[in-house]
Amino acid sequence: MAEIAVEDVWFEYEGGVTALRGVSLTIGPGAVAVIGNNGGGKTTLMKHLNGLLRPTRGRVLINGRDIATLSVARIAREVALSFQNPDDQLFSPSVEAEVSFGPRNLGYDEGRIRQLVDWALALFQLEEVRRQNPADLSFSLRKRVAIASAVAMDTPVLVLDEPTTGQDYPSILLLEKLIGELKAAGRTVVTVTHDMEFVARNFDRVVVMARGVVVADGPCRQVFADLDTLAAARVAPPLVARLARDLGWQTPVLTAQEMAAELARRLATSGGAQEGGEGHAPAASH
């Protein structure tokens, strides 16, 4: 279990771009999605969670300790980060070496390293390519290797920056499995993503960022119901939520299953069922 507290963090890049303008939030166990359009400060904030960037103003605490007082190696025991671009992260000659690097660096014993590496490779279906050079793999596989490398560090906090980018549906289902396992184990998973359906299916809490500040933070259902704030942050809610809104439904729906259930309820009560049926099909249409 770990708790991260971000306290009024400001960050200015060299050259004067202010990417964070007073961000405060506390992250405990569970899955948190961070959404918002590009340029909103999401990646900059993620890089503060593992000490890769240090605040210009404000502070970041891990379990009550200011990370400014902790070494990068010490922070790495608590927080693992998978980069947005896998090519910023991958450097080893084989997938296996890449995924082993993190846990080995943390000083785990060989037995535990082997166990973690095997688990991460299996979870992301990378066993077949374990001896290949990551550079020879497709973008989507490189991305999976990068995520597996962070996962294998087995830290209380896992930060994933856009893990769904360029991934197909089966790969997204693998990520969902991972998030489910980590949630069940009481871990913290912070994920930046643009895939709102993925957010709706997996995340308890959603943080919306725009122009360097947090503009919404709350339960998934509540955040996705606040259409004005989302629009201001240039974030489109999940497709089913838009559909429900355009149908004038007051009941918020987040997933295809919820939408189908709500539709069935409305069809059952609309009185159409008894008068309708296939017999009422316009004769010409089929």
Add this chain to the structure above:
Amino acid sequence: MGVAGVDDRVPVLEARDVRFRYAPNLPWAVDGVNLQVFPGEVLGILGENGAGKSTLALVLAGIIPRLLGGEFQGRVMVDGRDMQEFSAGELAGLVGLVLQNPFNQMTGLAATVFDEVAFGPQNLGWPRQVILSEVEAVLDRLGIAHLRNRNPLSLSGGEQQRVAIASVLVMKPRLLILDEPTSQLDPAGTESIFALIGLLRKQGYTTVLIEHKVEAVAEVCDRVLLLRQGRVVLEGTPAEVLGDARVVEAGVRRLLYSELADTVRSFGYAWAAGRMTSYRDTVAVLRELTERG
């Protein structure tokens, strides 16, 4: 359509029994693909990672077998002529390929968007006046004329992808191939590229679109192919293919509208379910059904 459903239009692009593997000891990445792309049509190609989509794109663009080694069988025809008969220069103006990451497509040499788009025509030695007017025309048509003097590397992902598409379209290809053009873009960038594809469709461009986002495919494509292990396993309208429960086995999510159509069908409204093929039609049908009582 001609007799017995045989299409009598002349395809812009046609693949006949195309097979390709990167080395003799590897499985076929493309394994006996037949496809036709007709004038003015947007053809979607879907499939999970590793299904052979990007390899097929390289085949359709003529990069395989010309520039990439491996074992190639079959024929690819452009306007009824075998691609192998064209010179490399001719090919550049025939099929335009746009890659996933717009950054990789940038020359890195141009100081402005204008120069970036003019790069191809300059290399082909077009007259200066023609370059000026053609580049202006394509920037205009793609709605990026206002970016003309910007540094391409300072643009957002969506803007960069528009510039990459402009750089290809300025060569006036017979066909445009977009290989996951939105996979690395944020929602605003993604939206702008799909709006652009819709615009190109209206302007009559012939396009092959490789894409994972099924609802977006349903909006902009006339026809789709589902690829699995290098083979075409389903083909039809977006709703026919993406509504088919078998897409899931091939690693593609089913269309949301089709999931909802199942519910509608289970209440006996098969006629209405059949109309739920796009966002607009789904809203219209569900309104009609749920607001009856």
